[in-house]
Amino acid sequence: MFASTLSFGVMAIAIRLASASLHTFEIAFFRNFFGLLAVLPLLIGTGRAALRTTQLPKYFVRCAIGIGSMLAGFWAIGHLPLAQAISLSYSTPVFVTIAAAVFLHEHVRARRWAAVALGFLGVLVIVRPGSADFSTGTLIALLAAVLSGIVAIQIKQLSRVDAANTIVLYTYLFWVPMSLLPALFVWEWPVGIAWLWVIAAGLFGTGGQVLWTHALKLGEVSALTPISFMQLPLVAAAGWLLFDEAVDAWTWVGAAIILASNAYIAHREAVLSRRAGTAAPSAGAKPGE
Numbered sequence: 001m002f003a004s005t006l007s008f009g010v011m012a013i014a015i016r017l018a019s020a021s022l023h024t025f026e027i028a029f030f031r032n033f034f035g036l037l038a039v040l041p042l043l044i045g046t047g048r049a050a051l052r053t054t055q056l057p058k059y060f061v062r063c064a065i066g067i068g069s070m071l072a073g074f075w076a077i078g079h080l081p082l083a084q085a086i087s088l089s090y091s092t093p094v095f096v097t098i099a100a101a102v103f104l105h106e107h108v109r110a111r112r113w114a115a116v117a118l119g120f121l122g123v124l125v126i127v128r129p130g131s132a133d134f135s136t137g138t139l140i141a142l143l144a145a146v147l148s149g150i151v152a153i154q155i156k157q158l159s160r161v162d163a164a165n166t167i168v169l170y171t172y173l174f175w176v177p178m179s180l181l182p183a184l185f186v187w188e189w190p191v192g193i194a195w196l197w198v199i200a201a202g203l204f205g206t207g208g209q210v211l212w213t214h215a216l217k218l219g220e221v222s223a224l225t226p227i228s229f230m231q232l233p234l235v236a237a238a239g240w241l242l243f244d245e246a247v248d249a250w251t252w253v254g255a256a257i258i259l260a261s262n263a264y265i266a267h268r269e270a271v272l273s274r275r276a277g278t279a280a281p282s283a284g285a286k287p288g289e
Contacts, residue, residue, distance in 0.1 A: 001227040007208030009234040011201050012077050012086060016243070018197035019078030022190060027078075027198060028070050029176070029183040030190070034202025036172040050165045055158060062154040063174035069147035070179070076141035082239035083247040086232055087126055087255040088141040093262045094119035095149030103153050115264040122257030125250055168209070229259050 011031075018027045053059070076085040094116050100106040108116075127138045158167050190198055232255055239245035 001212070002230065004208045004211035005228050005231045006234065007204045007211060008228075009231040009238075011204040011208060012082060012231075012235050013238045013242070014197045014200040014204065015074055015077045016082055016238075018190075018194055018201060019074075021194050022188065022198070023183070023186040024071060024075045024078055025179070025183040025186050026188065026190075027201065028067070028074055029179040030198035031070075031074075031201040031205055032172060032175040032179050034199050035206040036176050038203055038206040039168055039172055050163070050169050053162050053166055053170065055161060056170075058154070058158060059170045059174055062151060062158065063171055063178055065147050065154070066151045066171065067175060067178045069144045069151060070175075071182075072140050072147065073144035076137060076144060080135075080137050080141060081245045081247065081251075082243070083232060083236040083245070083255075084126060084138070084251050085141050086235050087251055087258065088123065088138065089145055089148075090229065090232075090255065090258050090262060091119055091123050091142065091145045092148045092152070093265050094123075094258075095146045096152045097265055099149045099153045100156075103150075104156070112265060112268050115261045115268070119258050119261035119265075122254045122259075122261060124254075125257060126254035128250060229255070229262075 015027055015031070018030075022030075073085075073089060076088070097108060097112055097116050101108045123142065127142070128134055155167060236245075236247045239247070
């Protein structure tokens with residue numbers, strides 16, 4: 001899990017560096033293109049079996065929402081302080097819980113609703129609507145988290161029928177053309193070191209997804225979720241060293257509140273997962289942009 005967290009942190013830093021010369025749409029396309037190249041060995045290793053599915057329309061919808069989440073999240077990384085953008089992305093499990101109640105008709109008890117309310121409190125502490133530091137950019141970061149939560153539920157539904165390799169393959173096969181279309185309207189070829197940043201975003205993003213999946217197979221979600229928050233000090237340090245960004249106390253306090261909320265939500269989902277014998281929705285939340 002620590003390796004996965006490190007990979008996602010490097011991906012965020014690479015996206016921020018690429019944003020200096022490239023539009024968000026292009027960064028998303030290159031992240032998906034090089035990500036697809038990284039997962040092609042899955043197709044070679046599993047043959048045609050990985051392409052067998054009866055859920056193509058569902059994949060289309062899942063990937064369209066995922067692209068929306070990705071574009072919003074990448075924009076936030078490129079335009080907000082890194083630590084703030086990443087802190088707000090951690091609110092995804094809060095929206096996963098809400099989406100599970102709405103779309104999967106899961107029975108969410110009072111304790112998990114209390115954790116959701118706590119998560120929203122952490123978001124408000126970071127965003128501080130009405131204050132001088134509030135910006136519409138924070139709403140875009142929250143939109144990415146909301147859409148990511150919906151995607152996590154869709155992954156849960158797809159996984160009831162298809163294998164993990166099938167879900168990953170079709171995700172990238174749809175993502176590449178879907179992200180290319182908006183990129184064409186702002187196209188500008190990367191120059192020099194920008195190539196390194198977009199390649200790194202694709203490889204480390206895909207590597208983080210693979211490592212995240214394996215970590216969830218080996219350990220409990222509730223135990224692993226707090227480790228993923230090590231990404232925050234990593235990107236905060238990078239923001240300070242590379243972009244001269246200071247992290248205010250409100251961001252740290254809000255992130256800590258969201259961490260507490262997520263830890264309890266993950267614990268409850270792990271308990272319910274063991275009882276039901278299924279994977280918790282949050283298992284797909286992190287890589288499900």
